[in-house]
Amino acid sequence: MRSNSFSLFIWSIYIGAIYLMKLANKVTESIKQAVEQARKTENAVLLSIITPIEEINFPKVLINLPQTEDAFYWQTPDDSLEFTGIKTAAVFNEKMMSATGVQQEWSQLLKDAVISDQDKANSGLPLLFGGFSFDDKAETTGTIWSVFGKQLFLLPELMFMRKEKLNTLTINCIVQADDTFMSIEKKLNNSYAQAMTLNITSEKERTPLIIKKIEDLITPTDWDKMLNKGIEHIEAGVFMKVVLARQKEIVFNRSLHIGELMAALLLQQPNCYRYLLRYQGTSFLGASPERLLYKEGQSIYSAGVAGSIAAGKTEEQRQMYADELLADPKNLHEHEIVVSMITNKLAGLCHDLNYSSQPQILSNRDIQHLYTPIKAELNSGMSFLTLVKQMHPTPALGGFPSKKTVEWIAKEEPLIRGFFGAPIGWYDSNENGEFAVGIRSLAAQEKTARLFAGCGIVADSVPENEWHETAMKFQPMLRLLGGTDNDTASN
Numbered sequence: 001m002r003s004n005s006f007s008l009f010i011w012s013i014y015i016g017a018i019y020l021m022k023l024a025n026k027v028t029e030s031i032k033q034a035v036e037q038a039r040k041t042e043n044a045v046l047l048s049i050i051t052p053i054e055e056i057n058f059p060k061v062l063i064n065l066p067q068t069e070d071a072f073y074w075q076t077p078d079d080s081l082e083f084t085g086i087k088t089a090a091v092f093n094e095k096m097m098s099a100t101g102v103q104q105e106w107s108q109l110l111k112d113a114v115i116s117d118q119d120k121a122n123s124g125l126p127l128l129f130g131g132f133s134f135d136d137k138a139e140t141t142g143t144i145w146s147v148f149g150k151q152l153f154l155l156p157e158l159m160f161m162r163k164e165k166l167n168t169l170t171i172n173c174i175v176q177a178d179d180t181f182m183s184i185e186k187k188l189n190n191s192y193a194q195a196m197t198l199n200i201t202s203e204k205e206r207t208p209l210i211i212k213k214i215e216d217l218i219t220p221t222d223w224d225k226m227l228n229k230g231i232e233h234i235e236a237g238v239f240m241k242v243v244l245a246r247q248k249e250i251v252f253n254r255s256l257h258i259g260e261l262m263a264a265l266l267l268q269q270p271n272c273y274r275y276l277l278r279y280q281g282t283s284f285l286g287a288s289p290e291r292l293l294y295k296e297g298q299s300i301y302s303a304g305v306a307g308s309i310a311a312g313k314t315e316e317q318r319q320m321y322a323d324e325l326l327a328d329p330k331n332l333h334e335h336e337i338v339v340s341m342i343t344n345k346l347a348g349l350c351h352d353l354n355y356s357s358q359p360q361i362l363s364n365r366d367i368q369h370l371y372t373p374i375k376a377e378l379n380s381g382m383s384f385l386t387l388v389k390q391m392h393p394t395p396a397l398g399g400f401p402s403k404k405t406v407e408w409i410a411k412e413e414p415l416i417r418g419f420f421g422a423p424i425g426w427y428d429s430n431e432n433g434e435f436a437v438g439i440r441s442l443a444a445q446e447k448t449a450r451l452f453a454g455c456g457i458v459a460d461s462v463p464e465n466e467w468h469e470t471a472m473k474f475q476p477m478l479r480l481l482g483g484t485d486n487d488t489a490s491n
């Protein structure tokens with residue numbers, strides 16, 4: 001096994017060398033340019049080599065992911081875009097406290113960057129992947145979220161991407177003033193060889209994953225108390241809607257292999273955003289049905305996703321539940337609060353707002369939602385990351401009004417949300433990007449996973465029903481981890 005992967009490694013270095021020789025002229029020029037630029041300006045220069053590649057076996061790359069490397073993964077519900085980044089060339093985090101900070105640093109890095117890409121105008125590569133925490137006032141030090149902080153964006157060393165039918169490999173490298181042509185060439189060769197090894201090595205066998213302990217962070221009694229308090233506040237007119245969440249902690253017999261889980265999640269949750277952000281040993285992953293924002297050129301796409309019902313076990317049941325949801329006043333009211341906040345906010349920042357006043361159904365494997373797609377054209381001068389920060393949290397994850405409910409959640413909810421319920425996604429060098437809402441998710445470290453699920457509370461919510469709704473929302477991550485199918489452990 002060992003010697004097999006070693007010879008594959010040598011082989012891929014060989015292929016890598018040949019390949020780079022083929023590209024030699026272009027790459028040589030780019031390396032020279034970047035080294036010269038770094039020396040001249042005494043600043044770090046981003047060198048990005050983007051090349052088409054024939055085949056990417058994403059599940060294989062994920063399964064082969066070394067446990068210790070930083071990584072990310074993204075796939076859209078319609079499967080038109082899929083990418084995975086491995087190792088970090090640069091990190092954009094806490095030091096920059098505002099979204100503008102990330103944006104400025106990124107623009108600065110791009111300004112002098114040497115990007116070798118045949119299709120630059122269309123690819124938008126390189127890109128950053130990451131997100132924000134749910135509540136940027138919540139302290140993350142000493143929690144599972146400590147390495148993520150309040151915002152975390154990664155520029156990968158390697159990135160495989162499939163966009164529609166085009167496959168590319170991106171190799172990013174930060175060139176410092178004291179780097180030489182030789183040192184950078186060696187770095188690129190090693191990165192390329194590693195990329196090829198990940199794409200071709202055969203699967204490893206691991207001991208089966210066994211759940212040792214599964215625990216609810218909040219008891220049904222305390223859940224009822226918390227929800228009743230929320231309902232009282234709504235009845236008293238303090239706020240209109242609040243989203244409350246609970247958490248499960250699961251401990252396993254061995255460390256979780258995150259890439260392996262992701263490979264399984266791709267198949268288990270089609271029609272969802274499947275995402276992973278892994279940094280310094282902490283992983284956040286999930287399968288979210290909910291788009292926060294997508295920007296392409298000046299066009300902005302968002303969605304109201306709120307109001308939930310079971311998916312059912314048969315097609316008939318699914319249809320029956322969907323019809324029930326579309327006619328349910330409580331869920332329609334919850335949904336309306338979300339759509340009206342999103343459209344009101346967008347109206348101030350965009351023009352040509354377009355959406356239907358009748359919600360549709362968004363149906364996934366375990367759960368169905370009321371769904372309103374929203375489209376608008378962004379006014380010039382507004383940056384995408386600033387827009388993302390302004391739109392978050394919608395009342396689908398926070399409540400209405402936003403500031404009051406986020407403060408109340410921080411006080412009453414017995415968990416640190418971290419990146420749960422917050423924007424997660426990508427941002428490219430053409431200022432385009434997409435963020436989903438980080439729900440149906442878990443945070444993992446070594447042998448422990450923490451699962452999150454929340455639900456919108458309005459005046460006529462019933463705590464017991466909301467417990468069951470959150471049980472449904474745990475389902476995608478529970479299945480992934482081999483937990484019970486109907487969450488009976490906690491009922």
Ligand SMILES: C=C(O[C@@H]1C=C(C(=O)O)C=C[C@H]1O)C(=O)O
Binds near residue numbers: 306439
């Ligand atoms: C908060 C979650 O989901 C959100 C709440 C919903 C609701 O209350 O009906 C539906 C979709 C999401 O916007 C979650 O899945 O954890």
